[in-house]
Each structure stands twice: as structure tokens, then as C-alpha cells.
Amino acid sequence: MQTPFIRISNLTKHFQMGGTTVRALDGVDLDIPQKSFTVVMGPSGSGKSTLLYLLGGLDRPTSGQIAVNGLRLDEMDENKLALFRRQTVGFMFQSFNLIQSMTAEENVGFPMQFAGIPSKERTRRSKVLLEQVGLADRGGHKPSELSGGQQQRVAAARALVNNPNLILADEPTGNLDTTSGIGIMQLLADLHQSGRAVLVVTHDPRMVRFATHKVFLLDGKVVSETEYRAASLE
Amino acid sequence: MKLLDIVRLIFGNLNRRKGRVSLTAVGVVIGTAAVVILVSLAIGLQKNANEQLYGIGDLTQIQVSPSYGQGEVVYSGGGGGGGSKSTSASASSSSAPGAPKLLTNKALEDLSAIPGVMAVIPRDYMMGGLTLKYHRLESGSNVIGIGTDDLSSLGLEATQGGVVLAHGTVIIGPMVASNFYDPNQRPGQQTPAAPDLYDQQLTFVFIKYDQNGNEVHKTLTYRVSGVLAQTQGESDWSIYMQLDDLKVLNEWAMGRRINYNKDGYSLVIVKVDNVNNVLDITDQITAMGYQAYTPQSFVKGINNFYLVLQIIFGGVGAIALLVAAIGIANTMAMAILERTREIGLMKAVGATNRDVLSIFLGEAAGIGFLGGLGGVLIGWLAGYGINVIALVYLAQQSASQGGTPPSVAVSTPAWLPVFALVFATLIGLASGLYPALRAATLVPVQALKYE
Numbered sequence: 001m002q003t004p005f006i007r008i009s010n011l012t013k014h015f016q017m018g019g020t021t022v023r024a025l026d027g028v029d030l031d032i033p034q035k036s037f038t039v040v041m042g043p044s045g046s047g048k049s050t051l052l053y054l055l056g057g058l059d060r061p062t063s064g065q066i067a068v069n070g071l072r073l074d075e076m077d078e079n080k081l082a083l084f085r086r087q088t089v090g091f092m093f094q095s096f097n098l099i100q101s102m103t104a105e106e107n108v109g110f111p112m113q114f115a116g117i118p119s120k121e122r123t124r125r126s127k128v129l130l131e132q133v134g135l136a137d138r139g140g141h142k143p144s145e146l147s148g149g150q151q152q153r154v155a156a157a158r159a160l161v162n163n164p165n166l167i168l169a170d171e172p173t174g175n176l177d178t179t180s181g182i183g184i185m186q187l188l189a190d191l192h193q194s195g196r197a198v199l200v201v202t203h204d205p206r207m208v209r210f211a212t213h214k215v216f217l218l219d220g221k222v223v224s225e226t227e228y229r230a231a232s233l234e
Numbered sequence: 235m236k237l238l239d240i241v242r243l244i245f246g247n248l249n250r251r252k253g254r255v256s257l258t259a260v261g262v263v264i265g266t267a268a269v270v271i272l273v274s275l276a277i278g279l280q281k282n283a284n285e286q287l288y289g290i291g292d293l294t295q296i297q298v299s300p301s302y303g304q305g306e307v308v309y310s311g312g313g314g315g316g317g318s319k320s321t322s323a324s325a326s327s328s329s330a331p332g333a334p335k336l337l338t339n340k341a342l343e344d345l346s347a348i349p350g351v352m353a354v355i356p357r358d359y360m361m362g363g364l365t366l367k368y369h370r371l372e373s374g375s376n377v378i379g380i381g382t383d384d385l386s387s388l389g390l391e392a393t394q395g396g397v398v399l400a401h402g403t404v405i406i407g408p409m410v411a412s413n414f415y416d417p418n419q420r421p422g423q424q425t426p427a428a429p430d431l432y433d434q435q436l437t438f439v440f441i442k443y444d445q446n447g448n449e450v451h452k453t454l455t456y457r458v459s460g461v462l463a464q465t466q467g468e469s470d471w472s473i474y475m476q477l478d479d480l481k482v483l484n485e486w487a488m489g490r491r492i493n494y495n496k497d498g499y500s501l502v503i504v505k506v507d508n509v510n511n512v513l514d515i516t517d518q519i520t521a522m523g524y525q526a527y528t529p530q531s532f533v534k535g536i537n538n539f540y541l542v543l544q545i546i547f548g549g550v551g552a553i554a555l556l557v558a559a560i561g562i563a564n565t566m567a568m569a570i571l572e573r574t575r576e577i578g579l580m581k582a583v584g585a586t587n588r589d590v591l592s593i594f595l596g597e598a599a600g601i602g603f604l605g606g607l608g609g610v611l612i613g614w615l616a617g618y619g620i621n622v623i624a625l626v627y628l629a630q631q632s633a634s635q636g637g638t639p640p641s642v643a644v645s646t647p648a649w650l651p652v653f654a655l656v657f658a659t660l661i662g663l664a665s666g667l668y669p670a671l672r673a674a675t676l677v678p679v680q681a682l683k684y685e
């Protein structure tokens with residue numbers, strides 16, 4: 001059997017809060033294959049976001065190993081991590097994180113500046129991606145002129161702009177109404193269909209029907225679905 | 235990240251905070267304008283001073299006088315033979331430090347041997363008193379005996395007659411004639427005009443006192459063979475005669491023989507081939523033990539003074555710029571707090587620490603640059619305005635008081651705006667350093683979560 005796309009072993013992340021240690025992740029082992037749609041579920045504070053950020057190279061583990069595509073994130077320096085984020089990962093956040101002073105098109109093109117892609121090519125690719133997420137006519141609008149669902153679509157286009165293999169989304173529907181939320185879920189499913197690995201942190205049970213893999217977190221530990229259901233009933 | 239993209243992003247970011255950026259830049263504008271105006275003023279003052287100094291004498295001449303040893307000041311009244319017997323005796327016996335160094339003919343040969351020296355010309359003053367007479371008019375004057383027959387070797391030119399001295403003739407400075415007055419003039423009577431003395435016989439009445447304090451007179455006449463062009467220096471008011479002629483008169487005045495070879499000359503003019511060598515040769519002569527003076531060391535002193543003035547004035551402006559720097563640092567620190575999430579996002583989409591550092595350093599430098607640009611412009615315009623106003627005022631002043639009006643009040647050399655602009659930009663860069671470093675080293679996940 002070949003090595004999985006993502007391999008996490010004995011991963012811990014601790015935070016020092018005053019005198020106490022918060023074990024946000026407490027010995028996580030996880031394998032995620034290529035082109036999977038993984039849904040991470042768990043109650044608030046169970047360590048879902050922490051896991052996602054560690055996977056995206058936005059933070060460093062306290063101990064343990066993370067390998068993506070055979071590359072060990074826990075051994076990379078700052079520059080290599082930046083390169084990894086630029087080439088391999090696309091992020092989506094609950095609060096979109098669009099730059100308010102830029103138009104939709106500029107927001108989508110923003111990451112390509114750091115990759116040194118020429119301005120003409122940036123504009124061209126941004127237009128294509130905005131069209132792909134159904135916002136072809138909204139390229140010149142600022143985020144404040146767009147609905148929440150539309151803003152998250154812009155963020156999705158931005159996540160795709162460097163053509164990453166891995167899409168990480170932290171509660172992407174958390175700030176959206178039901179209809180917009182379903183639209184975003186469909187969009188993520190499409191991205192998965194186009195051959196990418198997608199990992200979504202969510203509370204939303206409707207997301208589960210798209211999942212090829214499910215991960216349940218309780219107090220920083222991965223548990224089975226049965227254990228998770230049992231705990232949820234209490 | 236491409237440089238053009240960085241620059242575009244920086245100015246885009248500055249543009250979206252126009253209000254705060256311009257308020258911060260005002261400090262830089264004031265500081266830069268102050269640097270430009272004050273340094274220009276110092277340079278203008280120096281230019282004026284140098285213009286006025288132009289007449290202080292030939293800058294290729296060094297005046298060398300003998301040194302009479304430390305503490306042992308026997309030098310009495312500037313005469314070539316004025317030194318006492320003991321002084322001249324010790325001159326031949328010793329050349330130890332502190333011993334007298336006299337300007338004998340041997341010394342003149344040594345001076346001539348210095349590379350770059352074109353001529354070594356001894357000169358001497360008139361001992362005793364003198365009254366000049368021309369018809370009914372009288373005058374006193376400064377008589378110089380000069381050890382060359384050709385005054386052109388001192389850089390002097392004639393407006394009437396020539397500059398070659400012959401036995402029994404004198405060459406006079408252009409202002410000498412205006413010194414003549416009528417001793418019998420009654421109050422209310424008109425002052426006589428200055429006589430044209432060229433080719434006229436001048437009567438010299440030499441005066442000395444004998445042992446009993448009685449005045450003794452001696453009267454001689456000399457023909458004026460030339461009138462010198464104006465130099466604004468000593469020569470304007472002086473009468474030049476041959477050193478040998480003067481020696482005879484001084485021997486009469488002192489009642490003893492003068493031996494220049496033994497007593498030395500009181501003053502020697504060393505003429506140097508090139509202005510740039512003057513200070514160097516002056517130092518060599520001083521090292522030989524003589525006293526050497528050149529107007530150039532004076533000019534150099536003045537220039538040093540104005541350099542110090544420039545530095546002080548520039549420093550005042552620089553202090554204003556430092557205050558502005560604190561403003562920039564503050565604005566940048568605020569910007570980084572407000573844009574923490576944006577920094578987190580930049581990192582999430584692949585910006586390196588260096589990219590973030592460049593952007594925020596660039597924004598700080600950009601504020602410095604924009605402020606500097608405004609300051610240079612304002613400083614330059616203000617300098618221009620000051621010139622227009624000051625020159626009108628100064629021209630009126632010199633019209634009522636005489637003298638040539640200054641050509642500039644404030645002078646801005648081309649390097650100054652360039653320097654000020656670069657300096658303001660660097661100040662911005664330096665004040666952005668700490669905030670930008672903080673931004674660059676933020677942990678991405680914490681920046682993204684920042685509220």
C-alpha cells in the first residue's frame with residue numbers, strides 16, 4: 001500500500017494558559033488519502049481548528065509528525081512553510097478574511113503576487129475563477145457590496161488560485177444562511193470532484209453526505225463514530 | 235515577490251489610509267523643508283562671505299617672518315635691523331628648537347628651494363616718521379621697501395605707468411592720492427580733489443628724533459612711475475620703493491648700518507605657483523621654524539566655520555525629522571495592529587516573512603519619501619522666495635551704504651534636495667524597522683484569530 005496523502009502520527013498541540021496547559025490536540029493519529037473529501041466533526045473546543053491550522057502549516061505542533069505529500073511539515077523552516085502554503089494549500093475561513101479595500105478580482109489575484117505571477121496572468125486567472133464560482137459579473141465589487149455567500153465564493157476562488165492539491169475549510173458555512181451554505185457545500189463537492197483533497201471542519205450534519213471520510217474529535221482525541229454518538233447523547 | 239508588485243501594493247496600502255498617511259507625512263515635510271532651507275541658508279552665507287573675502291589679498295602668497303625663539307621676545311617694532319645684538323649672535327650659534335630663526339639670504343635660498351615656490355621677495359617697512367608733500371597738500375603713508383624691481387611678481391598691475399621700480403622712483407597704490415589734504419584748510423572751505431600723482435615729483439619729509447628728543451628732518455623727492463590697480467588689499471594704500479632705497483633711509487633713521495644678511499629681513503613674501511599648494515608649503519615653512527601666514531588659512535578657517543554652521547543648521551532640521559520618525563513609527567505600529575488579520579491572511583496564502591517585512595518597511599519608507607518630496611519642494615520654493623525678498627532688501631541696503639550687493643541669500647546646491655529626499659526616506663525606513671519586524675514574525679494562526 002502506498003503512503004497516504006496526509007499522514008499524522010501522535011500529534012499533540014498544547015497551549016499554556018496562565019498556569020494550566022490546554023491540550024487542544026492530544027495524540028492524534030490520522031491518514032487521509034489523495035482526492036478524499038474529509039469532514040471533521042466535534043463539539044466546540046474539541047481541537048478541530050487547531051488540527052486544520054497545523055495541517056495547513058499555519059502553526060507548529062508541540063510534538064508528533066505531520067506529512068503532506070511526503071513532506072514533513074514539523075521539520076520545515078518558516079520559508080519552506082510559506083512555500084508549502086503557497087503551492088499546496090488553499091484556505092477558506094468562517095469569516096472569509098477578504099481584504100475590504102480590494103475588489104473581488106483583486107482579492108482572488110492577491111496570493112499570486114507572492115508567487116511572482118505577472119499582473120496580466122493574474123487578472124486572466126482571477127476572471128476565470130470568479131466565473132467558475134458563479135461571480136463573473138462581480139469582479140469589480142468590494143466585499144462590502146457582496147452577500148456572505150458571494151464573499152465566501154470569492155474566498156473559494158482565492159483558495160484555488162495557485163491550483164493547490166489540498167483545500168482546507170474551517171466552518172465555511174458557519175456565517176451563512178441555509179441556502180448560501182448549501183451552495184458553498186456544493187462548490188466544495190465540485191472541487192473534490194475535480195481531483196483535489198478537501199478537508200472541511202464543520203458542525204453542519206448536511207455536509208456529511210459529501211464525505212468520503214469522517215473524523216470525529218472529542219477533547220483533542222480522534223474517536224470512532226459510535227463513541228462520538230454516545231458522547232453526543234449524554 | 236516582484237519589486238513592481240511590492241511597490242504597487244505599498245502605494246495601494248498608503249492610498250487607502252490617505253488621511254493618516256498625510257498627517258504623518260506632514261512631520262516629515264516640515265523636517266525636510268527645515269533641512270533644505272537651513273542648509274541652503276548656511277551655504278548662501280558662506281558664498282557671500284567668500285565674495286566679500288575675495289579682496290583680502292593674493293591667495294598664492296605666503297608672508298614669512300622670522301621666529302625669535304620661545305618666550306624670548308626681543309623683536310622690537312618691525313625693523314629689519316631691529317633685533318638686538320644678542321639675538322643675532324645666538325642665531326648663528328644655534329638652531330635648536332626655540333632658537334631664533336632669522337630670514338637671512340641663506341634662509342631665502344632655502345625657501346626658494348621648496349618645490350612649488352616661484353619667487354621669494356623680501357620686504358621691509360619704513361622706520362621713523364614720514365610726511366608726504368605735494369604742492370600745498372600733505373599726507374602720511376605706508377612705505378614698503380620691496381626686494382624686487384618688478385611688482386608684477388607680487389601679482390600687482392598698473393593703471394598708469396608701469397610696475398617696474400627704478401632707483402629714485404616709487405609706485406603708489408590707487409588710494410594714496412585720496413589721502414592728501416590741505417593742512418591750511420579753513421572750516422567751510424571746499425576740500426580739494428585728490429590729485430593725479432602719476433609722473434609727478436613727490437616730496438618725502440622723513441622725521442627722526444635724536445638722543446635729546448629733538449626732531450631731525452631729511453627731505454627727498456621721488457618720481458611716481460606708476461599707479462597700481464585696485465586689489466582691496468594692503469597695496470591700495472601703500473607706496474612701494476626699492477628695498478635698497480629704504481635701507482638707506484632706515485639706516486639714517488636708526489643711526490647705524492643694517493646688514494640684512496646678519497640681522498635678517500623682517501618679512502619675506504613667498505609666491506607659490508598654485509593656490510592648492512599654498513597651505514602645504516605654509517606648513518613646510520612653519521616646520522622650518524619660521525612664522526608663516528597666508529590669507530588662505532583665514533579663508534579655510536572661515537570655510538570651516540560655515541561647514542560647522544551647515545552641520546548645526548542641518549542638525550536642527552534633522553531633529554525635526556527625528557520627531558517625524560516617531561510619528562511614522564507610531565502610525566506603522568497602529569497599522570500593524572489594525573491589519574493583523576490581513577498579515578495572517580498574507581501568510582496563509584504564501585507570503586514569506588521577507589515579503590511581509592518588505593511591504594511594511596516599504597510603507598514606512600514610502601511615508602518618508604512622500605513627506606521628503608513635499609519638504610524638498612516647499613524648502614526649495616521657500617528658498618526661492620527668501621532670495622527674491624532678501625535680495626531686494628540687501629540691494630537697497632548696499633545702495634544706501636555703498637559696497638557691492640550680495641548675489642544670493644539662500645543657495646541650494648543640486649545635491650541638497652537629493653540628499654534630503656534620500657535622508658527622509660531612510661528615516662521612514664528606520665522608523666518602520668521595529669513595527670515591520672513584528673509584523674513579519676507574527677505567528678500566522680494567531681494573526682488570523684486576532685480580533
Ligand SMILES: Nc1ncnc2c1ncn2[C@@H]1O[C@H](COP(=O)(O)OP(=O)(O)O)[C@@H](O)[C@H]1O
Nearest residue numbers: 015017022024043044045046047048049050051
Ligand atoms: N492560541 C490559543 N491559546 C490558548 N488556547 C487555545 C488557543 N487556540 C486554541 N486554544 C484552545 O484549544 C482548544 C481547541 O481549540 P480549537 O481547535 O479552536 O477548537 P474548535 O475549533 O474545535 O472549536 C480550545 O480549548 C481552545 O480554547
Ligand SMILES: [Mg+2]
Nearest residue numbers: 048049050170
Ligand atoms: Mg474552530
